[in-house]
Amino acid sequence: MTVAVWVKVFDGIVLSTDSATTLVHPLGEQVYNNADKIFNLHRALPVAAMTWGLGHIGPASISTLSKTLRLRLMGRDPGYLDWKVDVDDYTVEQIAVRAAELFATAATEAALLEIPGEMGYLVAGYSAGSDQAEAWLLKFHGTTMHPTPTLELGTNETGFRAYAKPAAVERLFNGYDARLEAALKSKIDESSHTEIDKILSAQAMDPVPAGMPLPDAIALARFMVEITAGFTRFKLGPDTVGGPVEVASINLHEGFRWIARKHYFTAELNQGEPA
Numbered sequence: 001m002t003v004a005v006w007v008k009v010f011d012g013i014v015l016s017t018d019s020a021t022t023l024v025h026p027l028g029e030q031v032y033n034n035a036d037k038i039f040n041l042h043r044a045l046p047v048a049a050m051t052w053g054l055g056h057i058g059p060a061s062i063s064t065l066s067k068t069l070r071l072r073l074m075g076r077d078p079g080y081l082d083w084k085v086d087v088d089d090y091t092v093e094q095i096a097v098r099a100a101e102l103f104a105t106a107a108t109e110a111a112l113l114e115i116p117g118e119m120g121y122l123v124a125g126y127s128a129g130s131d132q133a134e135a136w137l138l139k140f141h142g143t144t145m146h147p148t149p150t151l152e153l154g155t156n157e158t159g160f161r162a163y164a165k166p167a168a169v170e171r172l173f174n175g176y177d178a179r180l181e182a183a184l185k186s187k188i189d190e191s192s193h194t195e196i197d198k199i200l201s202a203q204a205m206d207p208v209p210a211g212m213p214l215p216d217a218i219a220l221a222r223f224m225v226e227i228t229a230g231f232t233r234f235k236l237g238p239d240t241v242g243g244p245v246e247v248a249s250i251n252l253h254e255g256f257r258w259i260a261r262k263h264y265f266t267a268e269l270n271q272g273e274p275a
Contacts, residue, residue: 002017002018002020002021002022002035002037002052002053002164002165002240002241003017003018003052003162003163003164003165003166003169003224003225003228003229003241004016004017004037004050004051004052004120004122004162004163004164005017005160005161005162005163005169005221005224005225006050006122006124006135006153006160006161006221007159007160007208007217007218007220007221007224008133008135008153008157008158008159008160008208008217009158009208009209009210009211009212009213009214009217010132010158010210010211011213011214011217011251012133012214012217012249012250012251012252013124013125013133013135013153013249013250014214014217014218014220014221014247014248014249014250014259015038015048015050015122015124015221015247015248015249015250016038016221016222016224016225016245016246016247016248017037017038017050017051017052017225017245017246018033018037018225018228018229018241018242018243018244018245018246019033019034019035019036019037019242019243019244019245019246019262020032020033020035020239020240020241020242020243021035021037021054021055021056021061021062022053022054022055022117022240023055023056024054024056024116024117031238031239031240031242032055032243033242033243033244034243034244034262034264035055035061035062035063035243036061036063036246037050037051037052037062037063037246038050038246038247038248039051039063039066039067039069039070040070040248040256041066041069041070041073041095041099041123041125042070042073042074042085042087042095043070043074044074044087044255045085045087045090045125045126045255045256046125046126046133046250046251046252046255046256047092047095047123047124047125047126047250047256048123048124048125048248048250048256049066049099049121049122049123049124050121050122050124051066051119051120051121051122052119052120052163052164053117053118053119053120053164054115054116054117054118054119054140057103057106057107057110057112057115057119058106058107058109058110058111058112059110060106060110062119062121065102065103065106066099068102069098069099069102072084072098072102073085073095073098083098086128087128088128089128090127090128091127091128092123092124092125092126092127092134092135092136093127093136093149093151095123095125096123096136096138096149097149099121099123099138099149100138100146100147100148100149101146103121103138103140103145103146104145104146107145107146108145112145113143114142114143114145115140115141115142115143115144115145117141118139118140118141119139119140119141120137120138120139120140120163120164121137121138121140122135122136122137122138122152122163123135123136123138123149124136124153124250125250125256126250126252130155131252132155132156132252133153133155133250133252134151134153134154134155135151135152135153136149136150136151136152137149137150137151137152158208158209158210159206159208160173160207160208160220160221160224162224162228165228165232165240165241166178166228167179167228167231168224168227168228168230168231168232169224169227169228172227173204173205173206173207174200174203174204175200175203175204175205176200176203180200181196181200184196184200207220208220214249214251217249218247218249218259221247222245222247222259222260225241225245226245228241229241229242229245243262244260244262245260246258246260246261246262247259247260247261248261
């Protein structure tokens with residue numbers, strides 16, 4: 001498993017993840033702590049993606065597939081020139097649709113009958129002509145290998161969200177996690193669920209005012225991943241969140257920017273723009 005977080009303020013959106021990923025093998029599962037899970041999807045556009053859960057489709061990592069998607073969106077794959085994005089006329093949703101298509105094709109080529117586990121893929125950024133970010137979610141699970149993107153974050157919204165292992169963030173800022181909500185509702189008549197929602201929502205604090213400066217949103221997103229890693233470490237059971245924390249911001253004026261990133265190579269020995 002893993003943790004993946006976004007924090008959106010008026011000035012931009014921040015993506016942050018740990019580096020743990022799960023490899024499913026016929027002999028069992030293995031967790032690795034050096035996976036890339038945040039991706040710049042176009043060098044010239046303020047659009048990116050992050051992933052959590054299953055770290056591969058067939059033999060191909062989600063990282064490699066995301067970089068293949070980037071090549072196609074930038075018109076650098078001769079076999080997929082029709083995928084090239086018109087930088088003056090595109091939407092984040094259209095890019096999410098292309099991502100779903102690529103992953104579905106990868107699953108077909110790997111002869112998968114179903115996804116072994118779950119995988120989330122969030123495409124976030126600015127559509128052409130928009131001055132606010134949005135995010136579209138793809139959820140792969142079971143036989144759902146070509147999901148339709150769903151709007152996870154609209155242009156008129158701000159706030160935060162944690163995925164995969166959200167309990168630490170939910171408990172800290174909401175005052176409860178999803179398990180408590182489910183347990184209460186399972187014991188109380190459905191007609192009273194609205195009242196439960198009101199009581200629980202009153203416990204929440206909002207750490208993300210729309211006017212929060214982007215550097216503070218960056219610090220908050222990193223903190224949410226770090227607090228989840230610590231929570232998981234001291235919770236009984238295997239560590240499922242770990243490795244270096246990565247952070248990227250997307251802003252209308254500065255575009256995509258890495259804030260914290262790991263490399264498996266020495267940057268001084270490898271000149272040029274990193275992948």
